[in-house]
Amino acid sequence: MNIENTKAQMKKGVLEFCILSILSNGENYPSEIIEKMKTAKLIVVEGTLYPLLMRLKNDGLLSYRWEESTSGPPRKYYKLTPVGEQFLKELDITWKELVEAVNKTTNPSTPANQ
Amino acid sequence: MNIENTKAQMKKGVLEFCILSILSNGENYPSEIIEKMKTAKLIVVEGTLYPLLMRLKNDGLLSYRWEESTSGPPRKYYKLTPVGEQFLKELDITWKELVEAVNKTTNPSTPANQ
DNA sequence: TTTAGTACTATGTGATACAAGGTACTACTT
DNA sequence: AAGTAGTACCTTGTATCACATAGTACTAAA
Numbered sequence: 199m200n201i202e203n204t205k206a207q208m209k210k211g212v213l214e215f216c217i218l219s220i221l222s223n224g225e226n227y228p229s230e231i232i233e234k235m236k237t238a239k240l241i242v243v244e245g246t247l248y249p250l251l252m253r254l255k256n257d258g259l260l261s262y263r264w265e266e267s268t269s270g271p272p273r274k275y276y277k278l279t280p281v282g283e284q285f286l287k288e289l290d291i292t293w294k295e296l297v298e299a300v301n302k303t304t305n306p307s308t309p310a311n312q
Numbered sequence: 313m314n315i316e317n318t319k320a321q322m323k324k325g326v327l328e329f330c331i332l333s334i335l336s337n338g339e340n341y342p343s344e345i346i347e348k349m350k351t352a353k354l355i356v357v358e359g360t361l362y363p364l365l366m367r368l369k370n371d372g373l374l375s376y377r378w379e380e381s382t383s384g385p386p387r388k389y390y391k392l393t394p395v396g397e398q399f400l401k402e403l404d405i406t407w408k409e410l411v412e413a414v415n416k417t418t419n420p421s422t423p424a425n426q
Numbered sequence: 427t428t429t430a431g432t433a434c435t436a437t438g439t440g441a442t443a444c445a446a447g448g449t450a451c452t453a454c455t456t
Numbered sequence: 457a458a459g460t461a462g463t464a465c466c467t468t469g470t471a472t473c474a475c476a477t478a479g480t481a482c483t484a485a486a
Contacts, residue, residue, distance in 0.1 A: 201402050204325050207441070208410050210473055211321025219418040229433070238416035239409065246474050248435065253473095270432035271482040288315050290418070295353065296322050297411060302352035304333040304404070320443055321473070327443080343464065360443050362466060367442095384463035385451040 209240070213250060215293055216240060218259065218278065218286040227265075227273035251276060259285050323354070327364060329407055330354060332392065332400040335374065341387035365390060373399050 220226060220234050228247055235242045251274075254260045259282035262274045278286065334340060334348050342361055349356045368374045373396035376388045392400065 201399075201406060203441075204328060204403060205406055205410075206474055207325025207328075208406065210324040210442085211318050212410065212414055213474080214318060214321075216414060216417040223420065227433085235417065238413045240413045240417060243475065244434080245436095245476060250473085252435090267432080267483085269483075271434070273433070285315075289318060292315060292319055292322065293414065293418075296319070296326070299352045299354045300326055300330060300407065303330040303349065303354060304407075306337065317472075324442060324473085341464085357444065358465080359445065359447095359467090363442085366466090381452085381463080383452070385465070387464070 212293070213240075213242060213246070214254070215286075215289045217247075217250065217254070218282060218289065221260065221276055221278050222283065222286055225275040225277045227275050229273075231276075254282070258282070326407070327354075327356060327360070328368070329400075329403045331361075331364065331368070332373065332396060332403065335390055335392050336397065336400055339389040339391045341379075341389050343387075345390075368396070372396070 216235060216238075217231060220231055226234070228244070228251060232242055232244070232247060251260065255262065255276070258279060260276050261279050262276045264272045265275055266272050330349060330352075331345060334345055340348070342358070342365060346356055346358070346361060365374065369376065369390070372393060374390050375393050376390045378386050379389055380386050
């Protein structure tokens, strides 16, 4: 049992939310997503991101188009589908509820209401 | 892919944090923990909690004592060990960092500092 | 042709929330 | 005494996901 493992566990489910959020601001290809996550201090590696994008695409939340690159192989630019946008809204609520629930549990001295 | 599954995934790693937090305020036995979590809108079932408590105990973060009950079988009252208290402090930091990272990713228009 | 850099893909492992089922103790009823 | 309900603790099997690792393929420069 160590902090690193717990951090990894805490990230589960949250990555999905972050990726959809990033794509809601416009098209991105995987390496860009990794960069943006890193900027926000959320380290994600290829082995995590690619399967996740594949899953989101297969579930109809994302679509992509190929685009040639002048500096390497072609890139897959992903974007949200209407279903993805709807799902993102629900995830946003879910995340806020989780944060509030955790705060209630960990700060019982400062109840939110009552 | 549905919201319920994502909720379950988001809870990973967070439950550990919540349970340690609850126990930092004093001894509790499992059913009490489940009740307190439910009050905070964090539904946890026995099949999740018991293995988790066992693991935390085996890792030296928790200890317990038996106490007779007037209304059923004896109860296991859990409490934090010094190691558990230290770990909780680190988890608290980890949680705050995660919340900030997610907020940065999902609200890029309102950077926290810069 | 070789090497380096970029980009995408696939496989196997470990951790964990949960469903479902089981054991055991107490108190009340018949 | 036997049966029932309620409470409490425990175990097993499944699905999901982050990650490490390794691999494929394209471009450009040496």
